[in-house]
Amino acid sequence: MDSYGGGDREPEASDEYETVELGPIRRALLAWQRWRRTRPFWGGLLIILGGGEILLSEQAPLPIVIHVGAQGLAGYLVPIVLVLCGVLLWLSPTQQTFYSVLAVVLALGSWVTSNLGGFFVGLLLGVIGGALAFAWQRGEDPGPSLREELRGPRKSPSEGLGLVLGDEARDGSDDDAERPGGAPLPQHDGEPLPQEDAEPLPKGAGGESGGSFRADGMITGVSALPLILAIFPRASSQSLAPSPGAHHTKPRAAS
Amino acid sequence: MTENAAVGGYGRVRWRRFALILMPALAAVIILVVLTAQSVLAVSFAISGVPFTVTASQLNGQGFEQFGVLDHSVTRGNFFLASSAIRTATLSHLCLSVNLGLAILKITAGNGGSDVSGSDLVIDADRLSGNASFTKINIGQDASTLTQVPGVKGPAGAFALDSQTVAISNLRTHAYATTAGTFTLPGLSLRFGSPC
Numbered sequence: 001m002d003s004y005g006g007g008d009r010e011p012e013a014s015d016e017y018e019t020v021e022l023g024p025i026r027r028a029l030l031a032w033q034r035w036r037r038t039r040p041f042w043g044g045l046l047i048i049l050g051g052g053e054i055l056l057s058e059q060a061p062l063p064i065v066i067h068v069g070a071q072g073l074a075g076y077l078v079p080i081v082l083v084l085c086g087v088l089l090w091l092s093p094t095q096q097t098f099y100s101v102l103a104v105v106l107a108l109g110s111w112v113t114s115n116l117g118g119f120f121v122g123l124l125l126g127v128i129g130g131a132l133a134f135a136w137q138r139g140e141d142p143g144p145s146l147r148e149e150l151r152g153p154r155k156s157p158s159e160g161l162g163l164v165l166g167d168e169a170r171d172g173s174d175d176d177a178e179r180p181g182g183a184p185l186p187q188h189d190g191e192p193l194p195q196e197d198a199e200p201l202p203k204g205a206g207g208e209s210g211g212s213f214r215a216d217g218m219i220t221g222v223s224a225l226p227l228i229l230a231i232f233p234r235a236s237s238q239s240l241a242p243s244p245g246a247h248h249t250k251p252r253a254a255s
Numbered sequence: 256m257t258e259n260a261a262v263g264g265y266g267r268v269r270w271r272r273f274a275l276i277l278m279p280a281l282a283a284v285i286i287l288v289v290l291t292a293q294s295v296l297a298v299s300f301a302i303s304g305v306p307f308t309v310t311a312s313q314l315n316g317q318g319f320e321q322f323g324v325l326d327h328s329v330t331r332g333n334f335f336l337a338s339s340a341i342r343t344a345t346l347s348h349l350c351l352s353v354n355l356g357l358a359i360l361k362i363t364a365g366n367g368g369s370d371v372s373g374s375d376l377v378i379d380a381d382r383l384s385g386n387a388s389f390t391k392i393n394i395g396q397d398a399s400t401l402t403q404v405p406g407v408k409g410p411a412g413a414f415a416l417d418s419q420t421v422a423i424s425n426l427r428t429h430a431y432a433t434t435a436g437t438f439t440l441p442g443l444s445l446r447f448g449s450p451c
Contacts, residue, residue, distance in 0.1 A: 037265040058301040075301050093266075104280050111287045112298050119353060119360050120445060127280045135273035139265040 039093035040100070040136035044086040046129025047103045051082030053125065054110050054118030074113040082106045082126055089133050096133055104130035294369060294441035303432040307353040309378070310451045311346040311365075311426045316376075318342030319389065319421035322398040322409035324379060336379040336431060340404040341421065345370040349440075350451035358447045364440035375436030377407060382429040389418035 022030070058075055085103040089096055107126025110117040117123025290296040320340045325333055349371045351362045365371035394416045398409025403417045 034265075040266065057305075058303065075299055101276075104276065108280065108283050108287065111284070111291070112296060115300055115302055116291075116298060116362070116445070119355065119362075121355070123284065127284065128277065131273050131277040131280060132268060134276050135268045135270065136266050137269050137272075139267070 038139065040089050040096055040133035043100060043129045043131075043133025043136055044089035046125050046132060047086030047089065047107075048083050048129075050107060050118070050122040050125030050129060051079045051086060052122075054079035054082065054114045054122035057115045057118040057122070075115070078106050078110045078113045079118070079122070082110070086129065093136075093138070096136060100130045100133035100136075102130075103133065288443065288445075291440055292364075292443040294372075294439040297437040297439045299437055300433060300435040302353070302434075305353055305355075306429060306431055307351060307433075308451050309426070309428045309430060309433070310348075310350045311371075312348040312424065314341075314344055314346045314385075314421070314423040314426050316341040316344035316421040316423075318403040318417075318419065320401045320403050320407060320409075320415065320417045322401070322413055322415035324409065334381065336381050337383055338377065338379045338409065339383065340378075340407040341373075341376045342404045343372070343374045344376055345372045346426075347371070352450040354450070359450050360445070361448050361451065362440075362443070362445050364443045366444075367442045369441040371438065371440055373435045373438045375404070375434070377404075377432075377434050378428060378430050379432040380428040380430040382427075384428075385423040385426040387421060387423045389422075390420045392416060392418040 085099045089099045107123050324336050324338045347365050347370045349365045353360050396415050398413035398415035399411035401408050
């Protein structure tokens with residue numbers, strides 16, 4: 001439902017110059033399409049729906065919530081933050097890793113705090129949406145949007161994220177952004193010229209497989225956290241014990 | 256996994272990565288359900304807005320209050336509900352069914368040897384039936400002076416009763432709102448099907 005690698009390809013660079021002449025409806029559609037595909041849209045949507053469903057299932061009167069205390073308050077906080085995660089995934093997709101992992105953890109936590117995760121429905125939506133948003137990968141060069149075309153060239157925001165994630169450095173989009181002028185080079189069926197690939201990163205293909213492995217180690221390390229939290233919910237002294245193990249996975253994977 | 260990234264800044268989902276986070280997450284879900292079913296993990300409830308049915312073959316509670324409240328619903332207008340609060344309770348053969356619109360969800364627990372236990376239970380019900388026995392019951396108390404369940408009080412001047420303990424067999428309630436601070440659900444089963 002979400003992979004646009006195949007059939008409906010974005011019109012190539014030659015189309016970008018024609019957008020000025022398109023009618024308003026077509027233009028709005030294109031803008032909407034661009035907005036939708038430049039962020040983890042479906043993941044965010046599922047997370048928002050899941051959080052909303054959990055919220056709907058629990059509308060206890062406020063005095064009773066306050067009486068019950070921390071547990072009752074958490075019952076509201078968890079789905080609210082879940083909805084926020086979905087919204088922020090749309091608004092700032094550069095932070096997708098944090099928001100999507102947080103969404104998965106919150107969806108799991110809602111089992112304890114909020115009506116068994118909104119009777120399981122909201123929990124499933126949140127977990128699947130979070131995984132979708134996590135697995136979403138940014139495209140190559142975002143290219144100038146309609147608004148940016150009017151404003152002039154701007155720096156691509158993906159540079160820092162590429163450094164953090166480690167496995168995005170290979171897509172070669174950053175070099176394009178660093179070129180003076182910032183105009184996207186005409187691409188030949190989405191494949192960058194061989195020169196560009198070799199020039200910036202000596203890592204090349206080897207660095208890429210290493211990068212994705214590193215990210216995978218991080219994923220398993222992070223997603224093991226809710227397990228640990230779930231197994232030791234009460235005894236805080238016990239919950240400290242496995243955490244060195246959880247931390248251990250990260251340095252080992254990173255080395 | 257070295258397919259070309261999507262063209263023109265359009266993102267896409269990498270399904271291997273999707274599975275990599277979904278699998279441990281689903282494993283965590285299963286562990287959560289199992290831990291809850293073994294009553295290691297206590298869950299908390301706060302349901303409102305949807306009418307639901309709760310049945311139990313036996314309820315034993317410490318600290319019981321009951322008073323009338325006026326509720327308001329868009330479809331029914333104002334209507335009276337009996338609000339029952341129990342400080343701590345154990346229930347056997349608990350069954351809770353909610354109509355979610357598309358399907359009826361049924362949660363059962365406490366069918367085996369161990370009972371469901373809950374604390375700070377508040378149930379607003381319009382039908383409540385069963386064979387009840389109370390100890391040290393106090394009928395006709397002002398609802399604003401109730402002390403059996405700390406923090407739960409009714410409106411001043413309203414009729415209320417409270418008792419030190421309560422035991423109800425063949426409990427059946429049709430309720431509109433419930434909250435439970437903590438709930439352990441041994442032998443939890445969660446399925447779609449017929450109501451209780």
